Amino acid sequence: MLKHQAVGVFPDNWRPFVSALISISFIPLVFATLFAFVTVFERKGIGRIQNRYGPNRVGIPLTKIRLCGFGQFIPDGLKSLTKEDVVPYAADQVVHFLAPVVLLVPVLLAYAVLPIGRNMTAVDFDAGLLFFFAVGGAVELSVFMAGWSSHNKYSMLGAMRAIAQMISYEVPLILSAVTVIMIVGSLKLADIVAAQNLYTFGIAHWFVFTPWGLAGFILFFIASLAESNRSPFDLPEAESEIIAGYFTEYSGFKFALFFLGEYLGMFAISGLGITLFLGGWTAPFSFLAWVPSYLWFFAKLMALVFIFIWIRGTLPRLRMDQLMNFAWKFMLPLALVNIVTAGLWHFMGAGWSRWGVCSALIFGAYAILGRGLMQNQKLGKRIYRYAE
Amino acid sequence: MLGEQIIKGMAVTARNFFGSYVSKDRLTTVQYPEERLTPKENTRQFPFLVYDGDDAEKGLRCVACQICEKECPPQCIYIVKSRDKKPDYKGQAQLYPATFDIDISVCMSCQICVEVCPFDAIKMNTEFELSTDDRFGGLLLTKDKLAKPNEHYRRIHPSEAAVVDAQLAEEKARAEAKAKAAAEARAKTIPRDQPT
Numbered sequence A: 001m002l003k004h005q006a007v008g009v010f011p012d013n014w015r016p017f018v019s020a021l022i023s024i025s026f027i028p029l030v031f032a033t034l035f036a037f038v039t040v041f042e043r044k045g046i047g048r049i050q051n052r053y054g055p056n057r058v059g060i061p062l063t064k065i066r067l068c069g070f071g072q073f074i075p076d077g078l079k080s081l082t083k084e085d086v087v088p089y090a091a092d093q094v095v096h097f098l099a100p101v102v103l104l105v106p107v108l109l110a111y112a113v114l115p116i117g118r119n120m121t122a123v124d125f126d127a128g129l130l131f132f133f134a135v136g137g138a139v140e141l142s143v144f145m146a147g148w149s150s151h152n153k154y155s156m157l158g159a160m161r162a163i164a165q166m167i168s169y170e171v172p173l174i175l176s177a178v179t180v181i182m183i184v185g186s187l188k189l190a191d192i193v194a195a196q197n198l199y200t201f202g203i204a205h206w207f208v209f210t211p212w213g214l215a216g217f218i219l220f221f222i223a224s225l226a227e228s229n230r231s232p233f234d235l236p237e238a239e240s241e242i243i244a245g246y247f248t249e250y251s252g253f254k255f256a257l258f259f260l261g262e263y264l265g266m267f268a269i270s271g272l273g274i275t276l277f278l279g280g281w282t283a284p285f286s287f288l289a290w291v292p293s294y295l296w297f298f299a300k301l302m303a304l305v306f307i308f309i310w311i312r313g314t315l316p317r318l319r320m321d322q323l324m325n326f327a328w329k330f331m332l333p334l335a336l337v338n339i340v341t342a343g344l345w346h347f348m349g350a351g352w353s354r355w356g357v358c359s360a361l362i363f364g365a366y367a368i369l370g371r372g373l374m375q376n377q378k379l380g381k382r383i384y385r386y387a388e
Numbered sequence B: 001m002l003g004e005q006i007i008k009g010m011a012v013t014a015r016n017f018f019g020s021y022v023s024k025d026r027l028t029t030v031q032y033p034e035e036r037l038t039p040k041e042n043t044r045q046f047p048f049l050v051y052d053g054d055d056a057e058k059g060l061r062c063v064a065c066q067i068c069e070k071e072c073p074p075q076c077i078y079i080v081k082s083r084d085k086k087p088d089y090k091g092q093a094q095l096y097p098a099t100f101d102i103d104i105s106v107c108m109s110c111q112i113c114v115e116v117c118p119f120d121a122i123k124m125n126t127e128f129e130l131s132t133d134d135r136f137g138g139l140l141l142t143k144d145k146l147a148k149p150n151e152h153y154r155r156i157h158p159s160e161a162a163v164v165d166a167q168l169a170e171e172k173a174r175a176e177a178k179a180k181a182a183a184e185a186r187a188k189t190i191p192r193d194q195p196t
Helices: A002-008 A012-049 A073-082 A093-113 A128-136 A138-149 A153-184 A189-196 A211-227 A252-277 A293-314 A320-348 A353-375 B004-022 B067-071 B112-116 B150-156 B158-193
Strands: B047-051 B077-081 B097-103 B122-124 B147-149
Touching: A012 A073, A012 A093, A012 A252, A012 A293, A012 B004, A073 A252, A093 A128, A093 A138, A093 A252, A128 A138, A128 A153, A128 A189, A128 A252, A138 A153, A138 A252, A153 A189, A153 A211, A153 A252, A153 A320, A189 A252, A211 A252, A211 A293, A211 A320, A211 A353, A252 A293, A293 B004, A320 A353, B047 B150, B067 B077, B067 B112, B112 B122, B147 B150, B150 B158
Parallel strands: B047 B147
Antiparallel strands: B047 B122, B077 B097
16 A cells, blocks of 8 residues: 555656565565564574573663664674675685575575565565575575585584574475465465464464364474574584584685575565465454454564574484484375375365364374384483493 | 473573573672672782782882792883881881882782792782773883782781781881890890999
């Protein structure tokens, strides 16, 4: 609405460009602000989990107003912008320079198809979901560029780990999203949201409230943790093992770009999770439908980001073999079972019987796979052979 | 069942998260400039010089023996002896330091100077807010900045200061008794010589 008025000011032949510019500029503006906010939010959240205050000093500059420390991102940003940009002597200069850019571009492109609110999609593709995953695949390229061009063994190890992890987890990520495509019958994200914008007894038809949707959402969430390199899947940048992983040799603004890219990637994939399973911009209850749609989207996004932070504050980092076992021996089979379940759900038709059958199928698969995963672990008191 | 322990762990962190807003006892950190923890009695930062009485120049215990200067591992102490003498707490004439500088940018707070001092003249201070924008002059403490009254020592290290005070009082008493005995002896010896 506002956009239409603003566009109307310009002459006719300019209008398409101005319209596109407004839709595009909205995305970096809002999500970069959100990034600044979330960096402080994360530090405060983790502080509270560890019974500390976290940053609580910096507020509005030159005043005594503290804002609970939410001005912290200003000095943080200034610091990273004014730091020296060191490029290693042995590095591949061009690739080293391009890597952060190559990270940021696909991440921002992914936002193009996200429906942030009612009719608030920058580009509403028919194959939006496919576009999202295709663009998301380019992140691995950037990570490997960074690791390879730095000419540093730690960067290289981090990049290798990142590639192994991201490719492994992309499989369950996409397979868990496939269930939604099967049920909705469309790759268009607006259609997927519209399919969830129905209410029975005032409760929304979000896919997370169905057995296959719940399993799919949990699988999707775990895979998105791994895709965005968040703890407990932060092996690519495990600071206690390999310094900072693939961005060891980055400093100043380039490091900030990596940081930004990582957080924007996290928001994008959470946004997709919301769109697929949590009803996108729709309200959970029909009587709350008057709240603006984009507020629902951002509320859900913040809730998911909080869970990301909560998990980071709780779980220790996995070992590489645990990571791979989990992806290939547990998540992949469960995602396949989930696809079968979604098919059954569709063909059994409405009724209570499909709830029982589908829940039993998923729960049975979960129990069996979980037992299989735990079986090989010899848990118990550790026996030291040499050090005693 | 797989994932059970993860849920338990998440519950623990959630309890910490919300608990830290509800009960202040959970918070382990202190908001430094406003709130401070009382320092432990054995806290030590950088050395200072003790003086008795009110006058820093007159009551300074240091006799410029330079043992601390020689023992100091990073060699941050610089002493120049005086040419004249002044009486110490026992009334004995002693040298005093004309210059006594400690460069606290070099000092490593090892307390060796305190341990070697035979006169209990140098002790460790607890002052730690010493940051300055002058990194050469500001971190070089001269004699007038180093000299602190004995009351200050009693306040920051009460039990240690009590021991030192008792020891010094005893020494002083012994010295006085000795001087008195010597005077008496002299008084006795003089009359014996007189008759001849």
